[in-house]
Amino acid sequence: MKPHNHKMFDYKLLQALDTVVKEQSFDRAAAALAITQSAISQRIKQLEEQVAQPLLIRSQPIEPTALGQKLLGHFRQVKQLEQELRQELFPSEPNQLLNVTIAVNADSLATWLIPAMGSLLSTHSIELNLLISHESHTLERIKQGKAFAAISNNQETLPGCIANKLGVMEYVLTATPGFKQKYFGKTVTSAKLRHAPAVAFDQKDDMHATYLSQHFQLLPGTYPCHTVRSSEAFVSLAVAGVAYCLIPRMQVQNELNEGLLVELTPRYKLKVPLYWHRWVLEKGVHKSISASVINYAKKHLF
Structure with a gap:
């Protein structure tokens, strides 16, 4: 033969x-x-x-071609495994920083991801690289071989990857009592929303547009909307009384409790499921990161 x-x-x-x-x-x-x-x-x-x-x-x-992306994804996984294995085999060597790249949505980063990883970052030699994208686009970073893990609202796993449900992030439409009184009075209507300034994260952020379309039959472009690429700035704009926004409840719970902000449409709930996707070949620190993120999210997300 x-x-x-x-x-x-x-x-x-x-x-x-x-x-x-x-x-x-x-x-x-x-x-x-x-x-x-x-x-x-x-x-x-x-x-x-x-x-x-x-x-x-x-x-x-x-840019790599589609096949180039596949080869890069494979090469970077091999490098990750090699780095982890070297630390196991040669523990007496000075610890090199282990580069860990995660694709994350801005809302998770602004609320719970850093606390989920805090203890690992303080006890391991990790160089963290966070790629911020909308939760419906983060999986592209794994496809491109740029990230070992991603937080996504997509349940379907990529080839060579596994995924766990983290929980549900609840969003509320919120503004200051003064803003509510000025633009909406007692009830929020389609007609009033055409004149009230909103805020969206960027052009890929279709969450606000989908919410208004679904509940108030308003199309994008028919109402004023600021673009601000920062979850923290959402809170600042809302608290300043210059815009209303759709934002994770956990990010503004204190402001809601203190009465600085109020819910505008409590009868319309928006709940976004989140999943932790990562390469199936994970071990060592990468495996610890996954366990830490999954456990923390299950306790703090809905």
Whole structure:
């Protein structure tokens, strides 16, 4: 019998691909790897010849193709496992910082994620990198191989990943008593909402638009709406009495208790389920992070 011809990946070539994407330049990637620019170009070319497909879109910014993303995801998982294994095998070596990248929605970051990871960050040599995206877009970061885990409102798992439900985040439509009196009086109506300034996170934040469309039949663009890319600024704008906003109840519970803010539409509840997605090949610190996040969320989310 003829032996099967299994092609093995050359990790030097995958490292070149990863470095070019990270550095966004062939020159800088060559410097980072201490090789010439022609050598790094040759490595990328060799890898593309191996898979018979282009792996980079040579534009600004430099982007990996769909297959390039898959290869990068694989390479970064291997690097993560290698880093964890090195710490296990050589505990006497000076602890290198373990880079941990998580894709997170701004609301989770502003409310519960840091407390969920606090003790781990103080006891382990972790270099945390948080990629902030809307909860319906965070999974893209895992697909791209940029994050090992993501908090998402999507239940469906990606290939090579597992997911756990974290709980439900409840949102309330809120404003100051003075704002409510000025714009709405006793009842919130579609007509009144056309004149009251709202606030949304960014152009991808369709939560506010969906809420108004579902309950008040209002389309985006038919009411004034500020764009502010900060969950904390939502609270500041609301408390300042210059806008109303749809915000996690846990983020404004103190202000609601103190009467600084009031619920505008208590009969309309918005509950968003959240899931913790991560690579199936997790161990060591990454596994501890997952356990910590899941346990904390189950106690503090609905």
